[in-house]
Amino acid sequence: MNEIAIEKSTVEGKTYPKLPNPLSGHRTDINGAAGRIAIYSAGGAEGVAPLLLIHSINATPSAYEVKPLFDHYAGKRPVYALDLPGFGQSDRSDRAYSVKLMTDAIHAAVEEIGRRHAGAVDALALSLSCEFLARAALERPASFRTLAFISPTGFEGVPRDDARGGNRGMPWLRAALNVPLWSHGLFNALTSRSSIKFFLKKTFGSQDFDQGMWDYAYLTTHQPGARYAPYAFVSGYLFSKDALLLYKRLTHPVWMAHGVRGDFVDYRHETQVQGRANWRFNVFPTGAFPHFERLDAVTSAYDGFLKPHDEAAGGN
Secondary structure: OOOOOOOEEEEOOEEEEOOOOOOOOEEEEEEEOOEEEEEEEEOOOOOOOOEEEEOOOOOOOOHHHHHHHHHHHOOOOOEEEEEOOOOOOOOOOOOOOOHHHHHHHHHHHHHHHHOOOOOOEEEEEEOOHHHHHHHHHHHOHHHEEEEEEEOOOOOOOOOOOOOOOOEOOOHHHHHHHOOOOOHHHHHHHHOOHHHHHHHHHHHHOOOOOOHHHHHHHHHHOOOOOOOHHHHHHHOOOOOEOOHHHHHHHOOOOEEEEEOOOOOOOOOHHHHHHHOOOOEEEEEOOOOOOHHHHOHHHHHHHHHHHHHHHHHHOOOO
16 A cells, blocks of 8 residues: 555544545444444345354454455345444544443444344354354344354463453553553554564465455554554453353354464364354364455355255245
């Protein structure tokens, strides 16, 4: 994106690159318990359950992370995606970014979809947002028909199975990150084009990462308030201590997929759900975002998972 002119906008006397919407389709802004949330939609065949796509959580995410899936399903079925609080075109105000806030945003998106379509939704999330989706499905099970998790967190390392719940927040780190003397400068360093490139290569497990994601990640991290939600992520406040228990409690049909390259390949506790009748699994020869590398294979596997539910509902 450094080869082309970038539009600028001015907010409170400071100049920022203008942020386009991450997806084509219609954008609707809704307001509720999670604040203002941007939702993107595209129409599709009637009689098919709507699909909600949820991006991951890191320093640079947005609904752009689900773009290949959104574009693929647009026209085939009603498809929706959202920018979670603190990211993309949603509210980025200085507030407490928490597991509850992210879960409430998913509920708000599902409620908006419910105003347009009858019946439950199929929902697909990436990485850490899989934990939020699992929690949302346990809180309001009737709202969801099926769940899909791509590269989900919660199966790695020391088991996160604390029945008391809570998050892994580190107050000392959050305080350090928010010291005014270096808070802005540190985030600018973390979100320089070279830093974003470094982390994308680790995510994709390859030098061959998506150029459009790189460009959009730079733009979205150079907006007013862009550091607040990522700092909550880095400080551990968006990681649930009971993530593994959430997955084990699910009774919905669940599809789980992940790659084998890069920094996100630790699924040692996947064995705790592998024998369950409601879970299905696919592994792809990719990094953490297989839908960017093997879209046809991913959508074919996902469609195969959905097929019996569509047939039971009388869909195509």
